[in-house]
Amino acid sequence: xxxxxxxxxxxxxxxxxxDPKLEIPKSPEHGEVSCTSAFELAKRLHKSPMxxxxxxxxxxxxxxxxxxxxxxxxxxxxxxxxxxxxNWPSYAVKIIEDVLSFAEAYGASxxxxxxxxxxxxxxxxxxxxxHVGHARNVCLGSALARLYRFAGFSxxxxxxxDDSGSQMADIVLGIKHLGYSNEPPEGIRFDEYCGDKIYVExxxxxxxxxxxxxxxxxxxxxxxxxLSEGFRLSREIALRVLKEQLKTCQRLxxxxxxxxxxxxxxxxxxxxxxxxxxxxxxxxxxxxxxxxAGCWMLDLSGHKxxxxxxxxxxxxxxxxxxxxxxxxAYAAWKLGIIERDFKxxxxxxxxxxxxxxxxxxxxxxxxxxxxxxxTIAVVDIRQRRPQEIVxxxxxxxxxxxxxxxxxxxxxxxxxxxxxERMGLDVSDTEFVxxxxxxxxxxKADSVIDSIKEKVMSETTQxxxxxxxxxxxxxxxxxxxxxxxxxxxxxxxxxIIVFDREEALKIEGDTGPYLQYSxxxxxxxxxxxxxxxxxxxxxxxxxxxxxVLLREISLFPLIVEESVKLMLLKKLANYAYGLASAFNNxxxxxxxxxxxxxxxxxxxxxxxxxxxxxGNCLRILGIPIVEEM
RNA sequence: GGGCCCGUGGCGCAGAAUGGACAGCGCACCGGCCUUCUAAGUCGGGGGUCGCGGGUUCGAAUCCCGCCGGGCCCGCCA
Numbered sequence: 001x002x003x004x005x006x007x008x009x010x011x012x013x014x015x016x017x018x019d020p021k022l023e024i025p026k027s028p029e030h031g032e033v034s035c036t037s038a039f040e041l042a043k044r045l046h047k048s049p050m051x052x053x054x055x056x057x058x059x060x061x062x063x064x065x066x067x068x069x070x071x072x073x074x075x076x077x078x079x080x081x082x083x084x085x086x087n088w089p090s091y092a093v094k095i096i097e098d099v100l101s102f103a104e105a106y107g108a109s110x111x112x113x114x115x116x117x118x119x120x121x122x123x124x125x126x127x128x129x130x131h132v133g134h135a136r137n138v139c140l141g142s143a144l145a146r147l148y149r150f151a152g153f154s155x156x157x158x159x160x161x162d163d164s165g166s167q168m169a170d171i172v173l174g175i176k177h178l179g180y181s182n183e184p185p186e187g188i189r190f191d192e193y194c195g196d197k198i199y200v201e202x203x204x205x206x207x208x209x210x211x212x213x214x215x216x217x218x219x220x221x222x223x224x225x226x227l228s229e230g231f232r233l234s235r236e237i238a239l240r241v242l243k244e245q246l247k248t249c250q251r252l253x254x255x256x257x258x259x260x261x262x263x264x265x266x267x268x269x270x271x272x273x274x275x276x277x278x279x280x281x282x283x284x285x286x287x288x289x290x291x292x293a294g295c296w297m298l299d300l301s302g303h304k305x306x307x308x309x310x311x312x313x314x315x316x317x318x319x320x321x322x323x324x325x326x327x328x329a330y331a332a333w334k335l336g337i338i339e340r341d342f343k344x345x346x347x348x349x350x351x352x353x354x355x356x357x358x359x360x361x362x363x364x365x366x367x368x369x370x371x372x373x374x375t376i377a378v379v380d381i382r383q384r385r386p387q388e389i390v391x392x393x394x395x396x397x398x399x400x401x402x403x404x405x406x407x408x409x410x411x412x413x414x415x416x417x418x419x420e421r422m423g424l425d426v427s428d429t430e431f432v433x434x435x436x437x438x439x440x441x442x443k444a445d446s447v448i449d450s451i452k453e454k455v456m457s458e459t460t461q462x463x464x465x466x467x468x469x470x471x472x473x474x475x476x477x478x479x480x481x482x483x484x485x486x487x488x489x490x491x492x493x494x495i496i497v498f499d500r501e502e503a504l505k506i507e508g509d510t511g512p513y514l515q516y517s518x519x520x521x522x523x524x525x526x527x528x529x530x531x532x533x534x535x536x537x538x539x540x541x542x543x544x545x546x547v548l549l550r551e552i553s554l555f556p557l558i559v560e561e562s563v564k565l566m567l568l569k570k571l572a573n574y575a576y577g578l579a580s581a582f583n584n585x586x587x588x589x590x591x592x593x594x595x596x597x598x599x600x601x602x603x604x605x606x607x608x609x610x611x612x613x614g615n616c617l618r619i620l621g622i623p624i625v626e627e628m
Numbered sequence: 629g630g631g632c633c634c635g636u637g638g639c640g641c642a643g644a645a646u647g648g649a650c651a652g653c654g655c656a657c658c659g660g661c662c663u664u665c666u667a668a669g670u671c672g673g674g675g676g677u678c679g680c681g682g683g684u685u686c687g688a689a690u691c692c693c694g695c696c697g698g699g700c701c702c703g704c705c706a
Binding site: 527 | 630631632633634640641642643645646648649650652653654655661664665666668669670671686687698699700701702703704705706
């Protein structure tokens with residue numbers, strides 16, 4: 001397709017149009033490439049669009065005859081479209097040869113060559129198991145990382161561990177003072193135990209017994225002291241929870257380079273340096289009167305909208321830092337505008353056996369992230385304001401604010417039905433927001449497990465001869481595929497209303513639809529005789545073959561657009577269209593029963609499809625299965 | 629009060645960056661297609677004032693203004 005666009009541009013240039021406006025027609029009857037420049041030109045030339053188009057087309061026709069490229073003809077249609085038609089037999093061979101030669105690199109580019117990008121995602125408080133909203137973050141973030149790598153960027157993935165907040169104090173309070181065991185009951189994961197039981201129950205107690213709040217307040221203070229028992233305990237809990245959380249994340253296909261603990265932002269002096277730089281630049285001041293007396297404030301007066309809401313507290317009157325303050329220091333570190341750095345210890349391994357490091361004051365490992373061009377923070381949309389403050393503060397520190405990108409996405413909430421299933425009283429609302437401390441949420445793993453169970457029974461029915469282990473392993477992949485696709489296919493700006501019944505669907509516009517089309521293609525290849533290496537030319541292509549080829553040829557453009565607009569849904573929607581094109585082809589174009597030439601052509605087309613879909617699925621994080 | 633987001637057939641969505649050729653898809657509903665490469669598929673049918681009202685334009689779901697409905701954010705919390 002890129003070749004075609006380039007060729008059309010050249011043709012029109014030679015025909016006298018300096019900057020042709022091209023588009024890819026929605027309907028194939030309008031050709032492969034279409035030019036709409038006649039409409040604009042008509043105005044300037046005081047002619048009708050049709051006249052202009054006719055004129056351009058006849059000039060273009062001469063050029064086409066001379067150059068004998070892939071484009072074979074031009075037609076002018078109705079109001080003034082100039083449509084280009086292609087020599088399909090040659091074009092088909094060109095597309096397939098292209099894909100086969102690039103293979104796993106088909107669609108990849110060097111757009112990001114030499115550019116470093118740091119992506120922060122997941123960042124779930126280390127006191128609970130991931131719910132479906134967190135899963136949305138993980139899926140978007142990790143897909144973004146893979147997409148950028150595919151586009152040639154050097155990508156570092158980090159996960160920000162907020163281990164210094166009041167939500168940690170709740171768990172410590174439970175274990176240290178309220179008699180909760182530090183071992184979960186048999187069969188319950190530690191992150192679930194903390195989040196589902198201790199966190200929820202402690203918060204219920206805090207509601208009922210106000211005297212506990214004082215205890216909690218003291219505990220928060222204690223945890224800030226790195227020599228205290230409270231600190232030690234909170235750190236131990238956070239680590240154990242984190243270990244469990246990352247199992248879920250890895251199940252979703254995520255991997256990480258570094259885990260940055262919020263408490264270490266202060267411990268390593270990142271805040272101290274950032275604070276003095278802010279003072280240097282006169283970006284903050286000490287409030288001496290009013291309700292914020294005694295606090296160090298970030299001066300927001302220069303910001304068009306934030307200034308309306310007053311300045312932001314960085315250091316509280318008791319000398320401790322706010323969350324935003326630590327986030328600013330962390331962001332300043334990301335962009336390399338402060339000198340201080342973390343040290344790390346090994347934490348564990350990713351699925352590909354690469355190392356995951358975690359910040360540690362006693363650590364000896366260095367991990368330099370210097371010269372990052374862009375940082376992307378995948379953080380839900382409710383944090384837009386604090387994220388904007390961070391960005392603005394970076395500007396005050398002399399950094400280029402556009403290098404700090406807040407990748408915002410809407411939350412996942414629960415359908416009324418789902419809420420009712422949880423025993424909540426819901427009336428006249430269409431959805432209910434999840435609330436961790438109230439126990440109103442649905443865990444990611446439990447959803448994947450439910451889908452898996454359903455897929456297992458489906459698979460067993462279809463393949464009674466399969467070994468249970470094989471069924472299980474494929475069901476896992478299909479379940480993850482269904483879940484991941486559901487979270488990345490939609491607009492990030494739209495709330496996902498979660499409903500378990502909906503989530504269990506594996507037909508229609510779902511992840512398994514993509515996986516299924518891939519598996520069917522694999523079956524044909526598997527049953528085929530050894531194919532020739534040279535792509536067989538085919539003179540009369542079926543409509544379904546052209547549609548599939550057209551989709552395949554679009555992939556590099558889709559990747560490019562997805563990168564530019566940071567839109568994963570673009571890629572996900574494309575994948576669906578691609579699968580659909582294949583299924584249509586599959587239905588109407590028999591491969592193994594045809595004559596040899598047809599079979600050879602179609603086999604290479606299927607290979608090209610597998611490569612394209614495979615690349616697509618890998619970026620999205622949908623597991624590839626060769627049979628299902 | 630200030631700022632941001634969403635509103636497309638019964639339900640869930642795509643199309644919106646760069647305005648174009650009859651507004652697509654899935655679910656649900658009705659009716660076909662497995663002695664032929666996996667029917668988790670496929671074909672056909674019914675079902676739409678693209679929230680409402682203006683404006684710009686040869687042309688608006690898409691751009692601009694206003695309104696309505698729903699959601700989020702505005703803490704010495706994180």
